[in-house]
Amino acid sequence: MTPADPRRWAVVLGASSGVGAAIARDLAVEGGYDVFAVHRGNWPDGAAEVEAAVTAAGRRCVFWTADAGSAEAAAEGVARLRAVAGAQSVGFFVHSLASACVGRLAIGEDPLHPRQLTRTFDRMAHSFVYWAQGLHQGGLLAPGGRLLGLSNLMTDEVVRGAAAIAATKAALEMYVRHLALELGPLGHRVNLLKFGFVPTAAAQRTFPAEAFERLQTVMQRGTPAGRLCTPDEVARFVTFLASPGAEWFNGATIDFTGAESQSFFDQLVYAGR
Ligand SMILES: NC(=O)c1ccc[n+]([C@@H]2O[C@H](COP(=O)([O-])OP(=O)(O)OC[C@H]3O[C@@H](n4cnc5c(N)ncnc54)[C@H](OP(=O)(O)O)[C@@H]3O)[C@@H](O)[C@H]2O)c1
Structure with missing residues (x-):
């Protein structure tokens, strides 16, 4: 893969665990990006691994420990970013908060x-807009800079207890489409990557332990490939989305689910036979 312009930074919100950590690593190692990484500090070992991988690839890695899910945090994050990276430096932004x-x-x-709903919307959906506003209005986006949100199957399936997640992902999809329309004429691209079940800390928190075990079996059986997707697979595709070949994606909800949910009916009827 062609290395990014050396002045280009990737901003990864949620870079210390799961998919975000894999994305931060891959964008540096394969994509050639310097990385500005945000997390709240719950996974220090994960953050240290990311930092080691990014620096071993010869790229800069700056971690900021903060709750990124508010307008105030986005404003402060953008100010910190400007101090380390300078104007027009951000080639790629990924929102991987869970x-x-x-x-x-x-x-x-x-x-x-109501407080839980507000907090969930702030962190999972509104913050995508707050960071987009900060990066654009603060003059941080590099020419052709791209923004990426992450979504899941909750907008297709109704799973008990997951209403707030589903609603925020639906909102995120609309934010992506509107931002794509607004920022597209300036040369920027805004997309949403939808992928299936990946067993991470966040996925585990969403379900009771026994249901989590069952879910893994169901998802594995329901995926035509017969296995679950991994954070590294998602990360490799994200690095492609940051590359010149993905320039035409805009306002898209990109299906990277491996057809995971398409055969649930088949599973019900044939019970995995
Ligand atoms: N796992 C799946 O099956 C799956 C499927 C499709 C889409 N996704 C999406 O992928 C994204 C990442 O999920 P994941 O499963 O990789 O989650 P994860 O393993 O729990 O990682 C979440 C990351 O976000 C950070 N974080 C969470 N809230 C934050 C906040 N308010 N401010 C700053 N950092 C914060 C966490 O670190 P701290 O706790 O230290 O802050 C951690 O680094 C989410 O948007 C999720 O909806 C996941």
């Missing part, structure tokens, strides 16, 4: 509280 509240909407003893 901190949604899980719970039913109306039934049970503890339905989702």
Whole structure:
């Protein structure tokens, strides 16, 4: 893969664990990007591994420990980024935050509280806009700079307890389409990558332990490839999305699910036979 312009930085929100960590590594190692990485500090070993991989690839790695999910955080993050990277330096931005509240909407003893819904929307959807605003208005986006959100199958399937996740992913999809329309004429690209189940910390938090085990089996069986997708596979494709060959993607929800949810009906009817 052609290395990025040496002045180009990738910003990865949620870079210390799961998919975001794999993306940060791959964008540096294969894509040639310097990395500005944000997390809250819950996975210090993961952050250290990312930093080691990025620096071993000869790229710069700057970690900022903060809750990235608010307009104030986006403003501060952009200011910090400008200090280390300078104007027009960001070639690629990835929003890989996972901190949604899980719970039913109306039934049970503890339905989702308005504060939980607001927090989930801020972190999982609105913050994509806040960072896009900050990067664009702050003059940080490099010519042809690209923004990427990450989505899942929750917008297709109705899974108990996952309403807030599903709703924020639906909102994210609309934000992506509108930002693509606004920023496209300036040469920028904004897309959403939708992939299937990857067993990460966030995926584990979303389901009770026993359901999580069952889910892995169901998803594995339901995927025509017969296995689950890995963070590294997602990361490799993200690095492609940051490359010149992906220039024409804009406002797209890109299906990288491996047809994971397309055969649930078949599974029901034939029970895996
Ligand atoms: N795993 C899947 O099956 C799957 C499938 C499709 C799409 N996705 C999407 O992929 C993205 C990443 O998910 P994942 O499964 O890789 O999650 P993960 O392993 O839990 O990683 C989430 C990362 O985000 C950071 N983070 C969370 N909230 C943050 C906040 N408010 N501010 C700053 N950093 C924050 C976490 O570190 P700290 O906790 O230290 O902040 C961590 O580095 C999410 O958008 C998710 O919806 C996941």
